[in-house]
Amino acid sequence: MKNILIIGANGFTGRQILNDLSNKEQYNATGCSLHPDILPNGDGKYHFVTTDIRDEAAIKHLFKEAQPDAVINCSALSVPDYCETHHEEAYLTNVTAVEQLAYLCEIYKSRFIHLSTDFVFDGKIDENSGQLYTEESLPAPVNYYGFTKWKGENRIAEICSNYAIVRVEIVYGKALPGQHGNIVQLVMNRLNAGQEIRVVSDQWRTPTYVGDVSDGVQRLIENTANGIFHICGDECMTIAEIAFHVADCMKLDRSLIHPITTKDMKEATPRPRFSGMSIAKARTILGYRPRMLKEILMEWDN
Numbered sequence: 001m002k003n004i005l006i007i008g009a010n011g012f013t014g015r016q017i018l019n020d021l022s023n024k025e026q027y028n029a030t031g032c033s034l035h036p037d038i039l040p041n042g043d044g045k046y047h048f049v050t051t052d053i054r055d056e057a058a059i060k061h062l063f064k065e066a067q068p069d070a071v072i073n074c075s076a077l078s079v080p081d082y083c084e085t086h087h088e089e090a091y092l093t094n095v096t097a098v099e100q101l102a103y104l105c106e107i108y109k110s111r112f113i114h115l116s117t118d119f120v121f122d123g124k125i126d127e128n129s130g131q132l133y134t135e136e137s138l139p140a141p142v143n144y145y146g147f148t149k150w151k152g153e154n155r156i157a158e159i160c161s162n163y164a165i166v167r168v169e170i171v172y173g174k175a176l177p178g179q180h181g182n183i184v185q186l187v188m189n190r191l192n193a194g195q196e197i198r199v200v201s202d203q204w205r206t207p208t209y210v211g212d213v214s215d216g217v218q219r220l221i222e223n224t225a226n227g228i229f230h231i232c233g234d235e236c237m238t239i240a241e242i243a244f245h246v247a248d249c250m251k252l253d254r255s256l257i258h259p260i261t262t263k264d265m266k267e268a269t270p271r272p273r274f275s276g277m278s279i280a281k282a283r284t285i286l287g288y289r290p291r292m293l294k295e296i297l298m299e300w301d302n
């Protein structure tokens with residue numbers, strides 16, 4: 001049985017991974033998060049600890065207790081607008097604490113699986129070129145969040161002898177109360193309530209189903225390959241196209257959706273224009289096969 005430590009286990013992705021792993025006999029799952037268990041009356045299949053990863057002594061104690069064979073880091077300051085105005089705090093969580101986790105993984109001979117983002121890229125690929133970002137593409141982040149995530153990636157590659165960096169993007173699925181939502185849920189909620197929504201039609205992404213992230217991570221626990229893996233969807237589309245898929249699959253009123261440009265959206269933080277990522281490497285090495293957005297939406301009970 002493998003001991004798996006999932007950090008950021010109250011978060012949207014971390015909780016999915018904690019739930020999935022704790023239902024498998026081959027894993028002994030420990031969830032860790034900054035705040036107490038978001039679902040304290042769960043089925044008792046996992047152990048949960050409240051720990052701040054910025055606290056060096058606490059994190060050393062956690063490793064000693066958990067003796068992890070693999071550590072999955074889903075914790076982060078993951079709101080780009082917040083990171084843009086809180087540089088020091090963002091750096092501490094997304095870089096300094098990640099470095100500390102990486103050192104401890106080396107000491108405990110744990111495989112380090114760390115979640116990162118498409119926001120490491122500048123998004124300057126021409127959307128008509130048919131190109132997608134690969135693991136070989138050069139990062140050049142356009143916001144501070146992306147910068148810290150890239151720094152974290154680099155430090156792990158320098159420190160760890162057994163690691164995988166998992167870049168995901170626009171992770172969607174059903175969030176629990178208390179977790180942040182996602183664009184698919186936001187569109188669904190607005191349209192269900194008969195409210196209008198403005199969505200950008202000039203930001204291209206490869207949206208990722210949260211269950212597929214969990215699947216990709218599980219494949220990486222069992223694989224020994226080091227390096228970066230793009231674990232996202234296989235369909236590149238604009239945010240406006242995502243919104244129209246939601247309306248059509250859920251039979252909601254698509255006239256409430258208003259496509260606008262990024263310029264008109266007046267976002268507080270710059271975002272890459274095009275950040276579709278290729279999953280060719282994950283397909284070949286891991287046998288990763290993500291699901292289609294429409295397929296997930298058709299099964300979604302809203």
Ligand SMILES: NC(=O)C1=CN([C@@H]2O[C@H](COP(=O)(O)OP(=O)(O)OC[C@H]3O[C@@H](n4cnc5c(N)ncnc54)[C@H](OP(=O)(O)O)[C@@H]3O)[C@@H](O)[C@H]2O)C=CC1
Nearest residue numbers: 008010011012013033034035052053075076115117170171
């Ligand atoms: N969601 C998305 O669309 C995307 C996410 N990513 C990356 O994927 C990963 C997971 O994202 P997502 O699921 O959205 O994350 P969330 O923001 O939902 O969850 C992050 C979790 O990290 C925990 N956390 C934050 N600071 C600390 C700390 N100091 N010590 C311990 N735990 C801490 C929080 O715990 P608590 O709730 O207990 O306070 C929170 O639950 C992140 O690395 C993010 O950068 C990348 C691209 C897209």
Ligand SMILES: Cc1cn([C@H]2C[C@H](O)[C@@H](COP(=O)(O)OP(=O)(O)O[C@H]3O[C@@H](C)C(=O)[C@@H](O)[C@H]3O)O2)c(=O)[nH]c1=O
Nearest residue numbers: 078080117118119168169170171183198199200203239
């Ligand atoms: C709220 C909102 C967002 N959008 C767009 C902006 C953006 O392109 C997209 C998603 O917006 P969000 O604010 O949910 O997420 P955003 O901060 O853009 O995105 C991400 O989260 C971080 C953690 C990442 O690492 C990224 O990979 C990405 O998935 O939807 C609209 O068009 N209309 C809206 O009303």
